[in-house]
Amino acid sequence: MPKTAQPSHAPVISPAAGMREAITPLILTYNEAPNLRRTLSRLTWAAQIVVVDSFSTDETVEIARTFPQVTVVQRPFDLHAGQWNFGVDLCRSPWVLALDADYLLSDGLISELQHWEPKTDVNAYFCKFVYCVFGRRLRASLYPPRAILFRRDCCRYYQDGHTQLLRTEGRTGWLQNIVFHDDQKPLAHWLAAQDRYALLEAQKLAAARPGELTIQDRIRRGVLFAPVLIVFYMLFGKALILDGWAGLYYVWQRTLVELLVSLRVLQARWTVSSSDKDRAPA
Numbered sequence: 001m002p003k004t005a006q007p008s009h010a011p012v013i014s015p016a017a018g019m020r021e022a023i024t025p026l027i028l029t030y031n032e033a034p035n036l037r038r039t040l041s042r043l044t045w046a047a048q049i050v051v052v053d054s055f056s057t058d059e060t061v062e063i064a065r066t067f068p069q070v071t072v073v074q075r076p077f078d079l080h081a082g083q084w085n086f087g088v089d090l091c092r093s094p095w096v097l098a099l100d101a102d103y104l105l106s107d108g109l110i111s112e113l114q115h116w117e118p119k120t121d122v123n124a125y126f127c128k129f130v131y132c133v134f135g136r137r138l139r140a141s142l143y144p145p146r147a148i149l150f151r152r153d154c155c156r157y158y159q160d161g162h163t164q165l166l167r168t169e170g171r172t173g174w175l176q177n178i179v180f181h182d183d184q185k186p187l188a189h190w191l192a193a194q195d196r197y198a199l200l201e202a203q204k205l206a207a208a209r210p211g212e213l214t215i216q217d218r219i220r221r222g223v224l225f226a227p228v229l230i231v232f233y234m235l236f237g238k239a240l241i242l243d244g245w246a247g248l249y250y251v252w253q254r255t256l257v258e259l260l261v262s263l264r265v266l267q268a269r270w271t272v273s274s275s276d277k278d279r280a281p282a
Contacts, residue, residue, distance in 0.1 A: 019116060020047045023149070024091040025099055028083055030054040032101035033063055034184045040067050042105040045113075046097075052087040060101075080164040081157040088152055096152050098166075102184070103129075103148075108177035123170040124150035132182035133246040140238035142254060143181055147172060161204035163197075194257055202264035220258070223265050227258040 025043045029036060029051055040063075043049055049070045053061055054077035064070045075086055088096055095118070099105075109127070118125075124147040131141035147155070147166045157164040183190070205213070205221045213221065220226045234240050234254055240247035 019113060020045060022093055023095045023097050023113070024093040025049045025097040026084075026087045026091055027051050027099050027101055028054070028080075028087065029056060029060050029064070029101050030077065031056045031058045031189065032060045032185070033058040034186075035102040035182075036060055036063050037066075038182075039099065039101055039104060040064065040070065042110065043097075043099075044069070045110070048091075048093070050087055050090050052083060052090070054083070079159050081159040084157040084164055088156070091152055094151060094153070095149060096155075097149050099148065099179075100181075102182055104180040104182055106130075106178050106180060109175060109179060112175060112177045119171075119173065121171050122173040123154040124166060124168040124172045125175050126172060127175045128178050129181045130178050131250065132180055133249050135182060135184075136243075136246045137180075138240060138243050138247060138250055140234075140240060141181075141250065142234070148179070149175065161197075161201045190253075194260055198257065198260035198264045201261050202268050205261075205265060206268050220261055221265060223262045227255055227262055230255050230258050 023046060025046050027036075027039065027049070030053065033056075040049065044067070046069055049067065051064045051070055051072045053064070053072055053074045055074055061072055061074075064072050071090070073087075073090060075083065077083055084098065088098075126145045127148045128145045129141070129143045131138045131143050147168060150166060150168065154169045155166050158167050201220070205217060208217070210218065216226075219229065231251060234251040235247075240251055243250075
């Protein structure tokens, strides 16, 4: 697999002056102190950065305010889509660069933005990610490409299970370089988040008609096979067995996610079944 360098400590290259004003990075945060400084340090080229914080209880807000371009706005969290759309409305530039707090722009992507000239008929640009565990690159992951750069007036987010997707008008394109996904928050934080996400995923699976589900979601709704299949698919299909302990760590993370979703689906079925029995005539 071709190697792409990790973000370096060299000075960040600034995009052309027009791009400084044309693109506003937007970041959502909640207790992201272990990640945020690294992410913001890759965005110092921007004239403004918007951080929408869900009332963090750690040093997240204080870290954000050490960067002069950052505007911090706090809002109680409801759903990811609502939070993102709120942030998009705060941006005043024609383009928004939507980033999680653990996304690190690669040197190649920053350089690409330096020379970026948006096509007039393209309203959103997708980007591929390289997943990192403890700072080490994995050769593969289940993390999908996302539309991270888009025209503010042409795109809105909608909720899809535990996460959000961007609804775009018109054509989309691709950025040629990558973003690193490198979450360095404690494992306890990740575990707590995954149970909340599993509940939302189970609700999505229960509400959808069979024809609306992807093959992966149909397997998930079947409960039995998803946690087993993911182990073999990730270790051997994605060759993460070759990434040592970092690869194994990620495989066990994804397996635990599938187990949590299965448990939540079973719990929902049990609750519905119990309610039906309670309503049945004697």
